[in-house]
Amino acid sequence: MNIKKLIDSLDLIYYEYNPKTNIIKVDNSYSNFHTQREFTKITFYLSKKHIKFDVLGDKSILVNSKNSIPCKIKRAYKSFVEDLKNKNKNIYVLSNKKVKWAKNIPLFEIKYIKKDIYLDNYDALIFTSKSAINSINSFNKDWKKLPSYVISYQSAKLVKSLNGNLKFIGKEKHGDKFALEIAEELKGKRVLYLRGEKVISDLVNILNSKGVTCEEISIYENNYKKPDKNISLPKNSKIIFSSPSTIEYFLKNFKWKDTYHAISIGNTTAKHFPDYIKPIIADDTSIEACVQKAVEIDS
Numbered sequence: 433m434n435i436k437k438l439i440d441s442l443d444l445i446y447y448e449y450n451p452k453t454n455i456i457k458v459d460n461s462y463s464n465f466h467t468q469r470e471f472t473k474i475t476f477y478l479s480k481k482h483i484k485f486d487v488l489g490d491k492s493i494l495v496n497s498k499n500s501i502p503c504k505i506k507r508a509y510k511s512f513v514e515d516l517k518n519k520n521k522n523i524y525v526l527s528n529k530k531v532k533w534a535k536n537i538p539l540f541e542i543k544y545i546k547k548d549i550y551l552d553n554y555d556a557l558i559f560t561s562k563s564a565i566n567s568i569n570s571f572n573k574d575w576k577k578l579p580s581y582v583i584s585y586q587s588a589k590l591v592k593s594l595n596g597n598l599k600f601i602g603k604e605k606h607g608d609k610f611a612l613e614i615a616e617e618l619k620g621k622r623v624l625y626l627r628g629e630k631v632i633s634d635l636v637n638i639l640n641s642k643g644v645t646c647e648e649i650s651i652y653e654n655n656y657k658k659p660d661k662n663i664s665l666p667k668n669s670k671i672i673f674s675s676p677s678t679i680e681y682f683l684k685n686f687k688w689k690d691t692y693h694a695i696s697i698g699n700t701t702a703k704h705f706p707d708y709i710k711p712i713i714a715d716d717t718s719i720e721a722c723v724q725k726a727v728e729i730d731s
Contacts, residue, residue: 435483435495442477444470445588445601447493456493459589459720466592467491523670523726526678531723534672539681541657546571547649555621556581556599558614558646560607560635562590564626567652569594575626581618583610586718605698605717607633615642622647629653632676632700656681667691670726673711674719676704693729695722 439449439456446467449456456474458467474493478485486497486504518533525531528538544567551557551574559565560583568575579599580591591598600617602610611633618639625636625648639646654677665671665686670693673679679701688709696702696711697719705711712729714721 438477438481439474442470442473444474445585445592446470447474448585449495454495454497455488456495458491458493460490462589462593464593518727521670521727521729522666522668523672523723524665525672525674525719525723526682527674527719529719531719533727534719534723537659537663539657539659539685540654540677542566543653543655544570545651545653547651549624549649551575551578551624553622554578554624554647556618556623558623558625558635559583559587559591560610560625560633561628562587563628563652563654565590565594565596568626581614581623583607584717606700607631607635608638611635611638612642615639615644618646619643621645624649626651630677656684659685665689665692668693668730670695670729672719672722672726673697673701673705674722676701679704693726695726697722 435454436449436451439447446459446462447456447470448459458471471491475485475487478493478495484496486494488494521533523534524537525534526537526539528536530536542563549568549572551572556579557575558581565587576594576596579597581600582588582591582598583602584605585601588598588601600614602613604610604613615638620643622645623639625646627648627650629650629652636646636648654675663685667689668691671682672695673682674697694705694709694711696705696713698717699713702711702713712725714725
């Protein structure tokens with residue numbers, strides 16, 4: 433049985449299969465009706481296909497596992513050793529987002545910008561960031577009535593958890609390619625792109641050139657935040673950059689050393705590094721994926 437093919441067929445959002453570990457990992461940032469529903473769907477289908485599995489402490493699912501007591505003890509010990517090893521790797525996230533094995537150096541803060549938006553004028557909404565979703569949700573709940581087209585699974589999780597109307601999840605990670613993905617379906621419609629103040633992609637122009645009436649409104653800003661105290665990063669630190677702004681903010685405070693490792697959340701951010709920094713790109717556009725990539729360095 434091809435486990436990956438089976439899991440992909442379930443159209444999951446909150447669970448993701450990792451073939452390296454044989455674990456269907458749950459995103460513990462969310463705990464709601466949707467995660468429970470996906471858990472039930474996975475375990476039902478695994479049982480139906482007579483595939484052995486074990487439910488781990490965090491509700492992730494280990495596939496093709498041996499469930500004897502010695503095997504469970506061995507897995508628990510292996511997990512303990514892994515935690516002990518990885519928490520000493522000096523992995524840094526440049527925000528206040530808490531991720532296992534990472535330390536935080538908050539270098540920016542998100543400020544929501546309240547706007548009077550008459551959503552009845554639009555057929556759909558476009559989001560390329562979670563911050564835009566959180567912002568509109570803070571001052572206008574009517575956004576949930578409109579179909580949401582989102583660029584990533586991270587944004588999709590938030591839309592679903594807020595009970596929004598999730599219509600489409602992009603497969604491409606860059607705004608320009610995402611625009612091409614949704615252009616045909618949105619052709620002839622009037623849509624609103626809710627975004628931050630700084631935009632890297634040409635999404636709006638691409639959609640308008642393809643017969644979509646696309647407007648844009650900035651509803652949040654990313655502001656630099658100076659660290660509360662002087663911080664000295666040790667050798668071989670792994671630093672995670674989640675946007676071009678985090679590169680700028682980091683280099684305001686720290687001198688880059690050859691022993692450091694830069695982890696980029698995606699190709700767009702990677703293009704904004706100075707020539708003397710060669711980033712490693714994460715496998716997915718999430719902070720968690722960046723931390724996992726950092727863990728793999730020198731493993």
